[in-house]
Amino acid sequence: MHAxxxxxxxxxxxxxxxxxxxxSAEEIAAREFVRVVESHRPQIFRFLLASTRDLxxxxxxxxxxxxxxxxxxxxxxxxSSAMTWLMRIAINLQKDHWRNRRxxxxxxxxxxxxxxxxxxxxxxxxxxxxxxxxxxxERVQQVWKAMQGLSERQxxxxxxxxxxxxxxxxxxxxxxxSEGTVKAHLxxxxxxxxAELREKS
Amino acid sequence: xxxxxxxxxxxxxxxxxDPGIDPEMGxxxxxxxxxxxxxxxxHAHAWGEAVYSRPQAQVQAERxxxxxxxxxxxxxxxVAGGLSGAVYERHERAAMAAxxxxxxxxVQQRQLAAQQRAADEDLLxxxxxxxxRDVPAAMEPLAQLMDEDAAQ
Numbered sequence: 001m002h003a004x005x006x007x008x009x010x011x012x013x014x015x016x017x018x019x020x021x022x023x024s025a026e027e028i029a030a031r032e033f034v035r036v037v038e039s040h041r042p043q044i045f046r047f048l049l050a051s052t053r054d055l056x057x058x059x060x061x062x063x064x065x066x067x068x069x070x071x072x073x074x075x076x077x078x079x080s081s082a083m084t085w086l087m088r089i090a091i092n093l094q095k096d097h098w099r100n101r102r103x104x105x106x107x108x109x110x111x112x113x114x115x116x117x118x119x120x121x122x123x124x125x126x127x128x129x130x131x132x133x134x135x136x137x138e139r140v141q142q143v144w145k146a147m148q149g150l151s152e153r154q155x156x157x158x159x160x161x162x163x164x165x166x167x168x169x170x171x172x173x174x175x176x177x178s179e180g181t182v183k184a185h186l187x188x189x190x191x192x193x194x195a196e197l198r199e200k201s
Numbered sequence: 202x203x204x205x206x207x208x209x210x211x212x213x214x215x216x217x218x219d220p221g222i223d224p225e226m227g228x229x230x231x232x233x234x235x236x237x238x239x240x241x242x243x244h245a246h247a248w249g250e251a252v253y254s255r256p257q258a259q260v261q262a263e264r265x266x267x268x269x270x271x272x273x274x275x276x277x278x279x280v281a282g283g284l285s286g287a288v289y290e291r292h293e294r295a296a297m298a299a300x301x302x303x304x305x306x307x308v309q310q311r312q313l314a315a316q317q318r319a320a321d322e323d324l325l326x327x328x329x330x331x332x333x334r335d336v337p338a339a340m341e342p343l344a345q346l347m348d349e350d351a352a353q
Contacts, residue, residue: 046249055252122248123240136240143241162238163245194234 033073036082037066043083043164044090050159051094053144061097065090080173087166087174091156098152116144139197146196150189157182158189 044065049058068089069076076085123136147155156175160166168186172179230238 042249042253045253046245049249049252050245058252122251123244124247136244139237139240140244143237159245163242165242190230190234193237194231197233197237 029073033070036069036086040083040086041066044086047087047159047164048090048094050163051155057097061090061093064093068093081170084170084173087160087164088176091175094156095152116141138200142196142200143193146193149192149196151185153177154185154189154192157185158193161186 041062045058045062048061048065049055052058052061065086069086076082080088121137123133123140128136147158150158153175157171157177160171160174161168166174168179168182171177171182171186175182177185
Protein backbone atom coordinates (compact mmCIF):
# COMPACT_ATOMS: atom_id res chain seq x y z
CA MET A 1 0.00 0.00 0.00
CA HIS A 2 2.80 2.28 0.96
CA ALA A 3 4.63 1.26 -2.16
CA UNK A 4 1.60 2.13 -4.22
CA UNK A 5 1.37 5.57 -2.63
CA UNK A 6 5.01 6.22 -3.31
CA UNK A 7 4.88 5.04 -6.87
CA UNK A 8 2.12 7.47 -7.86
CA UNK A 9 3.88 10.51 -6.50
CA UNK A 10 3.44 13.49 -8.79
CA UNK A 11 5.51 16.65 -8.97
CA UNK A 12 3.97 20.04 -8.15
CA UNK A 13 4.03 21.12 -11.79
CA UNK A 14 1.94 18.12 -12.67
CA UNK A 15 4.69 16.20 -14.41
CA UNK A 16 4.68 12.60 -13.38
CA UNK A 17 8.01 11.50 -12.01
CA UNK A 18 9.59 8.24 -12.96
CA UNK A 19 7.64 5.52 -11.12
CA UNK A 20 9.50 4.17 -8.17
CA UNK A 21 10.25 0.53 -7.91
CA UNK A 22 8.61 -1.41 -5.11
CA UNK A 23 12.03 -1.95 -3.57
CA SER A 24 12.87 1.74 -3.32
CA ALA A 25 9.41 2.53 -1.89
CA GLU A 26 9.98 -0.10 0.75
CA GLU A 27 13.39 1.35 1.48
CA ILE A 28 11.87 4.78 1.98
CA ALA A 29 9.18 3.37 4.25
CA ALA A 30 11.81 1.51 6.24
CA ARG A 31 13.92 4.65 6.59
CA GLU A 32 10.87 6.62 7.72
CA PHE A 33 10.07 3.98 10.27
CA VAL A 34 13.63 3.96 11.61
CA ARG A 35 13.41 7.72 12.00
CA VAL A 36 10.10 7.40 13.87
CA VAL A 37 11.57 4.75 16.16
CA GLU A 38 14.64 6.85 16.91
CA SER A 39 12.64 9.95 17.70
CA HIS A 40 9.76 8.42 19.67
CA ARG A 41 11.17 5.36 21.38
CA PRO A 42 12.50 7.17 24.46
CA GLN A 43 9.16 8.88 25.02
CA ILE A 44 7.14 5.68 24.66
CA PHE A 45 9.55 3.91 26.99
CA ARG A 46 9.35 6.72 29.54
CA PHE A 47 5.55 6.66 29.50
CA LEU A 48 5.47 2.88 29.94
CA LEU A 49 8.10 3.01 32.67
CA ALA A 50 6.18 5.64 34.64
CA SER A 51 2.96 3.79 34.02
CA THR A 52 4.15 0.33 35.08
CA ARG A 53 7.12 1.23 37.33
CA ASP A 54 8.68 -1.96 36.01
CA LEU A 55 11.88 -1.73 33.97
CA UNK A 56 11.65 -5.10 32.28
CA UNK A 57 7.97 -4.78 31.54
CA UNK A 58 8.45 -1.27 30.13
CA UNK A 59 11.21 -2.53 27.84
CA UNK A 60 9.17 -5.51 26.71
CA UNK A 61 6.08 -3.43 26.04
CA UNK A 62 8.14 -0.82 24.18
CA UNK A 63 9.57 -3.52 21.95
CA UNK A 64 6.13 -4.99 21.37
CA UNK A 65 4.78 -1.54 20.60
CA UNK A 66 7.34 -0.89 17.87
CA UNK A 67 7.01 -4.40 16.53
CA UNK A 68 3.28 -3.87 16.17
CA UNK A 69 3.88 -0.44 14.68
CA UNK A 70 6.31 -1.94 12.17
CA UNK A 71 3.79 -4.56 11.12
CA UNK A 72 1.09 -1.93 10.64
CA UNK A 73 3.30 0.86 9.35
CA UNK A 74 1.86 0.47 5.84
CA UNK A 75 -1.62 1.13 7.22
CA UNK A 76 -0.64 4.30 9.06
CA UNK A 77 -2.27 7.09 7.07
CA UNK A 78 -0.90 10.00 9.02
CA UNK A 79 -4.36 11.13 10.17
CA SER A 80 -2.90 11.63 13.63
CA SER A 81 0.73 12.23 14.51
CA ALA A 82 3.04 9.23 14.66
CA MET A 83 3.47 9.88 18.38
CA THR A 84 -0.28 9.73 19.02
CA TRP A 85 -0.54 6.55 16.96
CA LEU A 86 2.35 4.92 18.81
CA MET A 87 0.99 6.05 22.16
CA ARG A 88 -2.35 4.47 21.34
CA ILE A 89 -0.60 1.18 20.56
CA ALA A 90 1.39 1.41 23.81
CA ILE A 91 -1.73 2.12 25.89
CA ASN A 92 -3.58 -0.82 24.31
CA LEU A 93 -0.63 -3.15 24.88
CA GLN A 94 -0.47 -2.07 28.49
CA LYS A 95 -4.21 -2.64 28.91
CA ASP A 96 -3.91 -6.11 27.37
CA HIS A 97 -0.99 -6.90 29.63
CA TRP A 98 -2.85 -6.04 32.84
CA ARG A 99 -5.95 -7.83 31.62
CA ASN A 100 -3.90 -10.98 31.00
CA ARG A 101 -2.23 -10.61 34.38
CA ARG A 102 -5.59 -10.43 36.09
CA UNK A 103 -6.62 -13.66 34.36
CA UNK A 104 -3.36 -15.30 35.44
CA UNK A 105 -4.10 -14.67 39.10
CA UNK A 106 -1.55 -17.20 40.30
CA UNK A 107 1.24 -15.07 38.95
CA UNK A 108 2.64 -12.47 41.24
CA UNK A 109 2.02 -9.10 39.68
CA UNK A 110 4.58 -6.35 39.82
CA UNK A 111 7.37 -8.87 40.19
CA UNK A 112 10.02 -6.45 39.07
CA UNK A 113 8.31 -3.23 40.06
CA UNK A 114 10.66 -0.63 41.41
CA UNK A 115 10.16 0.37 45.01
CA UNK A 116 8.72 3.86 45.57
CA UNK A 117 11.74 5.02 47.57
CA UNK A 118 14.08 3.66 44.96
CA UNK A 119 12.10 5.17 42.11
CA UNK A 120 12.03 8.59 43.77
CA UNK A 121 15.83 8.66 43.91
CA UNK A 122 15.90 9.76 40.31
CA UNK A 123 15.92 13.54 40.24
CA UNK A 124 17.96 15.92 38.15
CA UNK A 125 20.52 17.50 40.44
CA UNK A 126 20.26 20.97 38.82
CA UNK A 127 21.22 23.79 41.12
CA UNK A 128 19.29 22.55 44.13
CA UNK A 129 20.61 22.28 47.60
CA UNK A 130 20.55 18.98 49.45
CA UNK A 131 17.50 20.11 51.39
CA UNK A 132 15.62 21.09 48.26
CA UNK A 133 16.53 17.76 46.74
CA UNK A 134 15.14 15.98 49.76
CA UNK A 135 11.91 17.98 49.65
CA UNK A 136 11.57 17.32 45.94
CA UNK A 137 12.08 13.60 46.59
CA GLU A 138 9.32 13.66 49.18
CA ARG A 139 6.97 15.42 46.79
CA VAL A 140 7.75 12.88 44.08
CA GLN A 141 7.00 10.06 46.52
CA GLN A 142 3.68 11.66 47.38
CA VAL A 143 2.73 11.91 43.72
CA TRP A 144 3.66 8.24 43.25
CA LYS A 145 1.54 7.32 46.26
CA ALA A 146 -1.38 9.31 44.88
CA MET A 147 -0.90 7.59 41.53
CA GLN A 148 -1.29 4.22 43.17
CA GLY A 149 -4.83 5.23 44.09
CA LEU A 150 -5.71 6.29 40.55
CA SER A 151 -7.61 4.13 38.12
CA GLU A 152 -5.77 2.92 35.03
CA ARG A 153 -7.39 5.59 32.86
CA GLN A 154 -6.77 8.37 35.34
CA UNK A 155 -3.13 7.34 35.61
CA UNK A 156 -2.68 7.21 31.84
CA UNK A 157 -4.32 10.58 31.31
CA UNK A 158 -2.35 12.12 34.19
CA UNK A 159 0.96 10.88 32.82
CA UNK A 160 0.21 11.97 29.27
CA UNK A 161 -0.67 15.45 30.46
CA UNK A 162 1.83 16.17 33.20
CA UNK A 163 4.81 14.03 32.17
CA UNK A 164 4.48 13.90 28.40
CA UNK A 165 3.00 17.43 28.10
CA UNK A 166 0.34 16.31 25.67
CA UNK A 167 -2.65 18.49 24.91
CA UNK A 168 -6.15 17.29 25.74
CA UNK A 169 -6.94 16.67 22.06
CA UNK A 170 -3.83 14.51 21.71
CA UNK A 171 -4.67 12.61 24.90
CA UNK A 172 -8.22 12.07 23.64
CA UNK A 173 -6.83 10.76 20.38
CA UNK A 174 -4.33 8.46 22.09
CA UNK A 175 -6.80 7.02 24.58
CA UNK A 176 -9.86 6.96 22.36
CA UNK A 177 -11.82 9.03 24.88
CA SER A 178 -13.64 12.30 24.32
CA GLU A 179 -11.96 15.50 25.45
CA GLY A 180 -14.62 15.97 28.10
CA THR A 181 -13.94 12.55 29.56
CA VAL A 182 -10.20 13.19 29.49
CA LYS A 183 -10.76 16.45 31.34
CA ALA A 184 -12.92 14.72 33.95
CA HIS A 185 -10.32 11.98 34.51
CA LEU A 186 -7.56 14.55 34.73
CA UNK A 187 -9.51 16.64 37.20
CA UNK A 188 -10.11 13.63 39.46
CA UNK A 189 -6.47 12.60 39.21
CA UNK A 190 -5.33 16.10 40.15
CA UNK A 191 -7.76 16.12 43.03
CA UNK A 192 -6.27 12.92 44.41
CA UNK A 193 -2.71 14.20 44.03
CA UNK A 194 -3.70 17.44 45.74
CA ALA A 195 -5.36 15.53 48.58
CA GLU A 196 -2.24 13.40 49.07
CA LEU A 197 -0.06 16.49 49.19
CA ARG A 198 -2.37 18.21 51.68
CA GLU A 199 -2.51 15.14 53.84
CA LYS A 200 1.25 15.08 54.12
CA SER A 201 1.67 18.79 54.66
CA UNK B 202 0.92 24.53 24.72
CA UNK B 203 2.72 23.00 27.60
CA UNK B 204 1.12 23.40 31.06
CA UNK B 205 4.47 23.78 32.70
CA UNK B 206 5.31 26.84 30.64
CA UNK B 207 2.65 28.66 32.61
CA UNK B 208 3.85 27.33 35.92
CA UNK B 209 7.59 27.46 35.50
CA UNK B 210 10.17 27.87 32.82
CA UNK B 211 12.62 25.31 34.07
CA UNK B 212 11.63 22.01 35.56
CA UNK B 213 14.85 21.45 37.39
CA UNK B 214 15.18 25.00 38.56
CA UNK B 215 15.67 25.49 42.25
CA UNK B 216 13.90 28.87 42.26
CA UNK B 217 10.39 29.11 43.73
CA UNK B 218 7.72 28.26 41.22
CA ASP B 219 4.86 30.63 40.53
CA PRO B 220 1.42 29.13 40.72
CA GLY B 221 -0.20 29.00 37.35
CA ILE B 222 -3.17 27.88 35.36
CA ASP B 223 -3.25 24.77 33.31
CA PRO B 224 -4.41 26.30 30.03
CA GLU B 225 -5.93 23.04 28.84
CA MET B 226 -7.80 22.39 32.05
CA GLY B 227 -8.68 26.02 32.68
CA UNK B 228 -8.18 25.40 36.36
CA UNK B 229 -5.79 27.01 38.75
CA UNK B 230 -2.90 25.00 40.04
CA UNK B 231 -1.79 25.95 43.51
CA UNK B 232 1.95 26.44 44.14
CA UNK B 233 2.35 23.20 46.11
CA UNK B 234 0.68 21.12 43.42
CA UNK B 235 2.55 22.94 40.65
CA UNK B 236 5.86 22.26 42.37
CA UNK B 237 4.99 18.62 42.96
CA UNK B 238 3.94 18.15 39.34
CA UNK B 239 7.14 19.75 38.12
CA UNK B 240 9.26 17.62 40.39
CA UNK B 241 7.41 14.55 39.27
CA UNK B 242 7.85 15.45 35.62
CA UNK B 243 11.56 16.12 36.13
CA HIS B 244 11.87 12.86 38.03
CA ALA B 245 10.05 10.84 35.34
CA HIS B 246 12.22 12.35 32.61
CA ALA B 247 15.46 11.83 34.54
CA TRP B 248 14.56 8.26 35.45
CA GLY B 249 13.38 7.39 31.94
CA GLU B 250 16.49 8.89 30.40
CA ALA B 251 18.82 7.14 32.84
CA VAL B 252 17.22 3.76 32.33
CA TYR B 253 16.86 4.19 28.59
CA SER B 254 20.47 5.21 28.10
CA ARG B 255 21.80 2.30 30.14
CA PRO B 256 24.27 0.32 28.07
CA GLN B 257 22.38 -2.54 26.51
CA ALA B 258 25.22 -4.90 27.44
CA GLN B 259 24.66 -4.04 31.10
CA VAL B 260 20.96 -4.77 30.76
CA GLN B 261 21.72 -8.06 29.06
CA ALA B 262 24.30 -8.88 31.73
CA GLU B 263 21.83 -8.07 34.51
CA ARG B 264 19.25 -10.25 32.88
CA UNK B 265 21.66 -13.01 31.98
CA UNK B 266 22.98 -13.36 35.52
CA UNK B 267 19.95 -14.10 37.61
CA UNK B 268 17.33 -15.21 35.15
CA UNK B 269 19.05 -18.34 33.84
CA UNK B 270 20.23 -19.10 37.38
CA UNK B 271 16.68 -18.82 38.65
CA UNK B 272 15.37 -20.87 35.75
CA UNK B 273 17.99 -23.55 36.40
CA UNK B 274 17.31 -23.57 40.12
CA UNK B 275 13.57 -23.89 39.53
CA UNK B 276 14.18 -26.60 36.95
CA UNK B 277 16.44 -28.52 39.32
CA UNK B 278 13.91 -28.23 42.14
CA UNK B 279 11.15 -29.47 39.87
CA VAL B 280 13.21 -32.39 38.55
CA ALA B 281 14.42 -33.32 42.05
CA GLY B 282 10.89 -33.04 43.38
CA GLY B 283 9.53 -35.17 40.56
CA LEU B 284 12.22 -37.81 40.96
CA SER B 285 11.96 -38.00 44.73
CA GLY B 286 8.18 -38.18 44.42
CA ALA B 287 8.45 -41.03 41.94
CA VAL B 288 10.99 -42.87 44.10
CA TYR B 289 8.86 -42.39 47.21
CA GLU B 290 5.76 -43.57 45.38
CA ARG B 291 7.61 -46.62 44.07
CA HIS B 292 9.01 -47.40 47.50
CA GLU B 293 5.59 -47.02 49.09
CA ARG B 294 4.03 -49.35 46.54
CA ALA B 295 6.77 -51.95 47.03
CA ALA B 296 6.39 -51.76 50.82
CA MET B 297 2.62 -52.10 50.52
CA ALA B 298 2.96 -55.10 48.17
CA ALA B 299 5.43 -56.75 50.56
CA UNK B 300 3.09 -56.15 53.50
CA UNK B 301 0.15 -57.62 51.59
CA UNK B 302 2.20 -60.63 50.47
CA UNK B 303 3.35 -61.25 54.05
CA UNK B 304 -0.22 -61.02 55.35
CA UNK B 305 -1.42 -63.38 52.61
CA UNK B 306 1.38 -65.84 53.46
CA UNK B 307 0.51 -65.69 57.16
CA VAL B 308 -3.16 -66.32 56.43
CA GLN B 309 -2.23 -69.22 54.19
CA GLN B 310 0.11 -70.63 56.84
CA ARG B 311 -2.61 -70.30 59.48
CA GLN B 312 -5.06 -72.08 57.21
CA LEU B 313 -2.51 -74.85 56.51
CA ALA B 314 -1.75 -75.20 60.23
CA ALA B 315 -5.45 -75.40 61.01
CA GLN B 316 -5.93 -78.02 58.31
CA GLN B 317 -2.93 -79.97 59.61
CA ARG B 318 -4.24 -79.81 63.15
CA ALA B 319 -7.62 -81.00 62.04
CA ALA B 320 -6.04 -83.89 60.09
CA ASP B 321 -3.88 -84.87 63.11
CA GLU B 322 -6.88 -84.78 65.38
CA ASP B 323 -8.84 -86.95 62.97
CA LEU B 324 -5.97 -89.43 62.76
CA LEU B 325 -5.57 -89.59 66.54
CA UNK B 326 -9.27 -90.11 66.97
CA UNK B 327 -9.20 -92.92 64.42
CA UNK B 328 -6.19 -94.58 66.09
CA UNK B 329 -7.77 -94.25 69.55
CA UNK B 330 -10.99 -95.79 68.42
CA UNK B 331 -9.13 -98.62 66.64
CA UNK B 332 -7.01 -99.37 69.75
CA UNK B 333 -9.92 -99.22 72.12
CA ARG B 334 -11.78 -101.70 69.95
CA ASP B 335 -8.93 -104.21 69.01
CA VAL B 336 -6.34 -104.31 71.81
CA PRO B 337 -8.39 -105.56 74.78
CA ALA B 338 -9.34 -108.77 72.93
CA ALA B 339 -5.83 -109.33 71.66
CA MET B 340 -4.33 -108.81 75.12
CA GLU B 341 -6.68 -111.33 76.81
CA PRO B 342 -4.36 -114.49 76.72
CA LEU B 343 -1.51 -112.40 78.12
CA ALA B 344 -3.74 -111.19 80.88
CA GLN B 345 -4.70 -114.80 81.70
CA LEU B 346 -1.02 -115.85 81.89
CA MET B 347 -0.32 -112.98 84.24
CA ASP B 348 -3.23 -114.10 86.43
CA GLU B 349 -1.88 -117.70 86.57
CA ASP B 350 1.62 -116.54 87.54
CA ALA B 351 0.14 -114.52 90.32
CA ALA B 352 -1.75 -117.55 91.68
CA GLN B 353 1.35 -119.80 91.79
